[in-house]
Amino acid sequence: MIAGVVSGLTQFFLPTHLLAIVALGLLIGQGARDLPIQLACLALGLAIGSVMIALAMRETPAAIALLGLTAAAGLAVVLAWTPPAFLVGAVLTIAGAGLALNTPPQALTIPVAIVEQIGTAMAALVTLALVAFGAARATRSWQRIGVRILGSWIAASAILVLALRLAR
Amino acid sequence: MLLLSAAPALAHGGEGGAGGFVAGLMHPVFGPDHVVAMVAVGLWGAFLGAPAIWLLPIVFPLVMALGGVLGILGVPVPATETGIAASAIVLGLMVALAARPPLWSAAVLVGAFAIFHGYAHGRELPAGANAVAFASGFVIATGLLHLCGIAFGLLTRWPAGRLAVRGAGGVIALVGLAYLGGFA
Numbered sequence: 001m002i003a004g005v006v007s008g009l010t011q012f013f014l015p016t017h018l019l020a021i022v023a024l025g026l027l028i029g030q031g032a033r034d035l036p037i038q039l040a041c042l043a044l045g046l047a048i049g050s051v052m053i054a055l056a057m058r059e060t061p062a063a064i065a066l067l068g069l070t071a072a073a074g075l076a077v078v079l080a081w082t083p084p085a086f087l088v089g090a091v092l093t094i095a096g097a098g099l100a101l102n103t104p105p106q107a108l109t110i111p112v113a114i115v116e117q118i119g120t121a122m123a124a125l126v127t128l129a130l131v132a133f134g135a136a137r138a139t140r141s142w143q144r145i146g147v148r149i150l151g152s153w154i155a156a157s158a159i160l161v162l163a164l165r166l167a168r
Numbered sequence: 169m170l171l172l173s174a175a176p177a178l179a180h181g182g183e184g185g186a187g188g189f190v191a192g193l194m195h196p197v198f199g200p201d202h203v204v205a206m207v208a209v210g211l212w213g214a215f216l217g218a219p220a221i222w223l224l225p226i227v228f229p230l231v232m233a234l235g236g237v238l239g240i241l242g243v244p245v246p247a248t249e250t251g252i253a254a255s256a257i258v259l260g261l262m263v264a265l266a267a268r269p270p271l272w273s274a275a276v277l278v279g280a281f282a283i284f285h286g287y288a289h290g291r292e293l294p295a296g297a298n299a300v301a302f303a304s305g306f307v308i309a310t311g312l313l314h315l316c317g318i319a320f321g322l323l324t325r326w327p328a329g330r331l332a333v334r335g336a337g338g339v340i341a342l343v344g345l346a347y348l349g350g351f352a
Contacts, residue, residue, distance in 0.1 A: 149225060164293055164303075168240075
């Protein structure tokens, strides 16, 4: 049981996932969005993605979609743009689905596979909550500048890798 | 950064972590012409004060990414190495001469040079699964070099520090000149 959760947790901590969740967390925190609702949207997306895996959907462009969302979220953070709440929620739902699809469970049995997916979801939700909380508390001028600089680094990384994936 | 550098359990054979990230982090550091230009961006930003102090380090990685895309796509950008050396010369001179052009022109100048740096990085971006970690590493390294420049540039608050920063700009320009002349 615990091994399954840990396996799911470690599958979350890949650079693509981290970049995406940190970018989205900064976006939520910078715009002072209602965190529980946004977390619910991510959880919904993760559940949708898990169901899609169960339906044996393969070869989805989940990683590319995640990178695209990461670049867009990073640029929004740089511009300090606060998108409408429904748009952020939709982006989080798509990101959650992409994240789940990009993290297919390795277990051979269904119960362990479900536990692994729960581990991945926990890691994603906790990371998003922590980043959003931290970004929301960054209220001083230099802290907000720091958030925007971080957004530019994330956007630049995502744009480069996105180009690489699409070109080769 | 610690999380990015940690080696994940790659049960599904996905992307790598530590190796790619550290390689990316070291990539700009091992190119002195890159290093001095990045530091010069930070120095100049500090010299110009707000909002340039944070705007230039934001503009640079974003435009650098566009340059990287050109490199990845194989779009020919002529005289890349010359452009990188020229960036050190021009940005170093800007600091040495305490130039204070309008913000937009400083941003355009920094952005134009960022294209060359990004192009060089983009051509060397590994096609393998470590690409995300590598790209994150070198973008963060670039940003940290800017921050080094900004930190040193904050010495401009004192007369002696101002002199030291302008001197550093002169040294950066000389390094760029050495690269341009093929002496380095």
